[in-house]
Amino acid sequence: FWLKAQYALPQPPIAEACIMDQQELAAYIGREGGIPDSLEVSQKEGWTHDKVVGAIKSLQSLGYVTTVPKENKSWVLTDEGTSCMEKGSPEFQVLQAVLGASGITTEGLDAQVGADVAKIGMGKAMQNKWLEMDRSQKPPMVTAKVTDAQDILKQQLAKIQELGGDVDAVKGALGKTVDDLKKRKMIVEKKITSFKVEKTDEFKTEIKKDATDLTADMLKGDKWKAETFKEYNLTALGAGLQGGHLHPLLKVRTEIRNMLTLMGFEEMPTNRWVESSFWNFDTLFQPQQHPARDAHDTFFITEPARTVNIEKDYLERVKTMHESGGAGSIGWRYNWSEDESRKNILRTHTTAVSSRMLKLCADEYKKTGVFKPKRCFSIDRVFRNETLDATHLAEFHQVEGFVCDRGLTLGHLIGVIREFFRRMGLIKLRFKPAYNPYTEPSMEIFAFHPVLNKWIEIGNSGVFRPEMLRPMGLPEDVSCIAWGLGLERATVIKYGISHIRELSGHKLNVVDQKKNPVAWYGKVTEEGTTA
Numbered sequence: 001f002w003l004k005a006q007y008a009l010p011q012p013p014i015a016e017a018c019i020m021d022q023q024e025l026a027a028y029i030g031r032e033g034g035i036p037d038s039l040e041v042s043q044k045e046g047w048t049h050d051k052v053v054g055a056i057k058s059l060q061s062l063g064y065v066t067t068v069p070k071e072n073k074s075w076v077l078t079d080e081g082t083s084c085m086e087k088g089s090p091e092f093q094v095l096q097a098v099l100g101a102s103g104i105t106t107e108g109l110d111a112q113v114g115a116d117v118a119k120i121g122m123g124k125a126m127q128n129k130w131l132e133m134d135r136s137q138k139p140p141m142v143t144a145k146v147t148d149a150q151d152i153l154k155q156q157l158a159k160i161q162e163l164g165g166d167v168d169a170v171k172g173a174l175g176k177t178v179d180d181l182k183k184r185k186m187i188v189e190k191k192i193t194s195f196k197v198e199k200t201d202e203f204k205t206e207i208k209k210d211a212t213d214l215t216a217d218m219l220k221g222d223k224w225k226a227e228t229f230k231e232y233n234l235t236a237l238g239a240g241l242q243g244g245h246l247h248p249l250l251k252v253r254t255e256i257r258n259m260l261t262l263m264g265f266e267e268m269p270t271n272r273w274v275e276s277s278f279w280n281f282d283t284l285f286q287p288q289q290h291p292a293r294d295a296h297d298t299f300f301i302t303e304p305a306r307t308v309n310i311e312k313d314y315l316e317r318v319k320t321m322h323e324s325g326g327a328g329s330i331g332w333r334y335n336w337s338e339d340e341s342r343k344n345i346l347r348t349h350t351t352a353v354s355s356r357m358l359k360l361c362a363d364e365y366k367k368t369g370v371f372k373p374k375r376c377f378s379i380d381r382v383f384r385n386e387t388l389d390a391t392h393l394a395e396f397h398q399v400e401g402f403v404c405d406r407g408l409t410l411g412h413l414i415g416v417i418r419e420f421f422r423r424m425g426l427i428k429l430r431f432k433p434a435y436n437p438y439t440e441p442s443m444e445i446f447a448f449h450p451v452l453n454k455w456i457e458i459g460n461s462g463v464f465r466p467e468m469l470r471p472m473g474l475p476e477d478v479s480c481i482a483w484g485l486g487l488e489r490a491t492v493i494k495y496g497i498s499h500i501r502e503l504s505g506h507k508l509n510v511v512d513q514k515k516n517p518v519a520w521y522g523k524v525t526e527e528g529t530t531a
Contacts, residue, residue: 021051021055022055022058022059022207023206023207024055025052025055025056025059026059026064026203026204026205026206026207027205028041028045029059029065029197029199029203029205030203030205033199034197034198034199035197037194038052038053038056038194038195038197039164039194043164056195056197059207060197062202062207062209062210063200063202064199064200064202064203064204065197065198065199065200065203066197066198066200067195067196067197068195068196068197069193069194069195070193070194070195070196071191071192071193071194072191072192072193072194073167073189073190073191073192074164074165074166074167074189074190074192075160075165075166075167075170075178075187075188075189075190076165076187076188076189076190077157077160077161077186077187078185078186078187078188080184080185080186081157081181081185081186081187084153084154084157084186085154085157085158085161088151088154089121089124089151089152089153089154090113090117090118090120090121090124091120091121091122091124091125091128091130091153092121092149092151092153092154093113093117093121094109094113094117094118094121094122094124094125094131095121095125095130095131095144095146095149097109097112097113098131098142098143098144099144099147102143103134103141103142103143103144104141104142105139105140105141105142106118106122106139106140106142107139109122109142122142128149129145129146130144130145130146130149131143131144131145132145153181153186156174156177156181157181157186157187159173159174160174160181160187167189208228209230210227210228210229210230210231211227211228211229211230212229212230214229247503248491248494248495248503249397249487249488249491249503252487252490252491252494253379253397253487255424256379256399256424256487256490257377257379259420259423259424260377260401260420263375263419263420263423264375265375265376265377265401266374266375266376266377267376267377267378267379268353268354268357268376268377268378269353270350270353270378270379270380272347272352272353273346273347273380273381273383274301274344274345274346274347275344275345275346275347275352276307276310276341276342276343276344276345277293277340277341277342277343277344277345278307278310278315278318278341278342279352279355279356280345280347280348280349280351280352281293281341282318282322282336282341283318283352283355283359283468283471283472284351284352284355284437284438284468285321285322285437285438285465285467285468286437286438287322287332287334287437288322288334288336288337288340288341289334290437292348297348297384297385297386298345298346298348298384298385299345299346299383299384299385300343300344300345301343301344301345301346304344305343305344306339306342306343306344307342307343307344308342310341310342314359314471314472315338315341317471318471319336319338320471321467321470321471322334322336323335323336325467326467326470326471327466327467327470327476328466329465329466329467331467346382346383347382347383348382348383348384349382349398349400349484350378350379350380350382350398350399350400350484351400351438351482351484353378353380353400354376354378354400354402354482355468357374357376358374358402358404358464358469358472358474358480359472361374361404361472361474362472362473362474363473365473365474365475366473371406371474371475371478373403373404373405373406374402374403374404374405375401375402375403375404376401376402376404377399377400377401377402378398378399378400378401379397379398379399379400379487380397380398381395381396381397381398382395382396382397382398383395384396393488393500393501393504396486396487396488397486397487397488398484398485398486398487399484399485399486399487399490400482400483400484400485401416401420401482401483401484402464402480402481402482402483403416403480403481403482404474404478404479404480405478405479406475406477406478406479407477407479408463408479408480408481409463409479410441410443410463410481412481413443413461413462413463413481413482413483414431414443416481416483417429417431417445417459417461417483420483421445421447424490424494425494426447426490426493428447428448429445429446429447430445430446430447430455431443431444431445431446431461432444432446434460434462436460436462438462438464438465438467438468439461439462439463439464439465439482440462440463440465441462441463442460442461442462442463443460443461443462444457444459444460444461445457445458445459445460445461445483445485446458447493449492449493450493450496452498456489456493457489458485458486458489458490458493459483459484459485459486460483460484460485461481461482461483461484462481462482462483463479463480463481463482464479464480464481464482488500488503491503
C-alpha cells in the first residue's frame with residue numbers, strides 16, 4: 001500500500017483513541033490482506049498518518065511486511081494558510097471588524113484584528129471594493145461599501161484540502177489561482193514519498209518482539225528455549241568518533257615531511273624557538289641596520305635578553321665579513337655591534353636552523369678534511385610582528401630546505417623547487433627576481449590560488465652568498481641552494497580556504513576540519529592532472 005509522509009495534509013478530526021500501534025495495524029492488514037494507500041486508509045479510519053508510518057516501519061523491521069517507494073507531489077497549507085482556514089482570510093477578517101463596528105479607525109482596526117492582518121487585509125479589501133476610507137474625518141474612518149461578502153480565499157483553501165492536495169486535481173479545479181495562492185504563501189508544494197506495503201511469509205497478527213539479551217532469569221529455567229532472539233548484525237558500523245581529528249596543518253605538514261624524505265632530504269632539529277640575533281641575522285650576512293631587525297618586524301625577548309653561547313672565533317669571522325668583507329666581498333662597511341648580535345628574539349625564520357646545520361657541516365669538514373654533500377629540511381613555527389590579513393599571520397609555520405654541494409646553480413634550484421611543488425599538486429608556479437641579504441641570486445615563488453583567483457606569494461629562494469658560507473669554514477667551491485615557504489599558505493591552497501586566519505582560532509571551521517581528507521597529493525602529470 002502507498003505510504004505518504006504527512007506535511008499538514010488534510011485529515012478528518014482524529015479521536016483520542018485513534019493512536020496507531022503495530023498490533024492494531026497488523027490486525028488491519030491481516031483482515032484486509034493489505035492496504036492500497038495508507039493516506040486514504042488513515043483518512044477513512046481516522047488514524048494519525050505519521051503514527052501509521054511509525055507502525056509500518058516497525059513491522060518492516062520485524063520482517064512482517066515489505067515496501068516499495070514512490071514519489072508524489074502535493075499542495076499543502078502553510079501555517080498562514082491554516083490560520084486562514086480557521087479564522088478566515090485577512091480581508092474577510094477586516095470586513096467583519098468594520099461591519100461589526102459600523103466604521104472604525106485604522107488604529108482601532110489594528111487593535112481588533114492585529115497589525116499584520118490589518119495591513120494585508122485592508123489592501124485586499126480595498127482592492128475588492130469592500131471598504132472605503134473617509135479622510136474628511138479626523139482621524140480617518142474606514143467604512144463598509146457592502147453588507148456581506150464571500151470569503152473566496154477560504155473556499156479555495158478548503159477546495160485544496162477536499163482534493164487531498166493532488167497537484168493535477170487542484171490545477172484542474174483552481175487553474176491559475178494556484179499561482180496566486182503560492183505567491184501569498186498560503187500553500188507550498190511538498191514532495192511526498194509513498195510506500196506500497198505487502199505481507200511477507202513471516203507475517204503475524206500477533207506481535208512478539210525478539211529478545212535482544214540473554215538474561216539471568218531466562219537461564220534459571222528453560223525460558224530461554226522458548227525465546228526467539230534477535231540476530232546480531234555483525235556488519236553494522238559503530239558510532240562515529242567525535243574527537244581525534246587531525247588539524248589541516250598537521251595533515252599537510254606530515255605529507256610535506258614524507259615528500260621531502262622521499263626526495264632524499266633529512267630533517268633538521270628545530271627545537272629553538274628562542275634564537276639569538278647572531279644566528280637569526282648576523283650569520284646570514286644580514287646587516288644590523290636592516291628593517292627586518294626592527295621591533296615592528298621582530299619580537300624581542302626581555303628575559304633572558306642576551307645569549308652568552310657563541311663561538312668566539314666564528315663570531316670574529318662574522319664580524320670581519322660584516323665590517324670589511326672577504327671572499328671577494330667588501331662587506332657592509334659599518335661598525336658591527338656584538339651587543340646587538342647577542343639579543344634574544346623569537347626566530348623570524350627557520351633559516352637560523354639551516355645556518356646552524358651548515359656550521360656543523362663546516363666543523364665536520366674541518367675535522368676530517370672531507371666535505372660531505374647535504375640535503376636538509378625543517379618544518380616548524382616562526383614568529384613575525386606582522387599585520388594580520390588574508391595571507392599573513394604573526395605566528396606561522398615555515399618549511400625550509402637546502403642542498404649543499406659542489407657545482408650547484410640557479411637551474412638546480414628551480415628544478416628542485418618545481419619537483420617539490422609538483423609533488424604537492426601545484427604546477428602553476430612563477431618565479432620573480434628578488435633581493436635577500438643572504439642569497440644572491442634570489443627569487444620569490446608564486447602559486448595560483450583557485451579560490452582567491454589570483455597569484456599569491458608562497459615562498460622565497462636563492463643561492464646562499466659566499467659572505468655567509470666562508471666564515472663557517474666551508475670549501476670555496478661549495479655552494480648552497482635553499483628555499484622556504486609558509487605551511488599555512490600551502491594548506492589554504494590545498495583545501496581551498498580563502499582566508500589564512502580561518503586555519504586557527506575562533507574562525508576555524510570545525511566541521512571542515514573533520515571532513516577534510518588527509519593531504520595525499522599524489523603524482524601530477526605535465527598536463528596538471530593528478531595520477
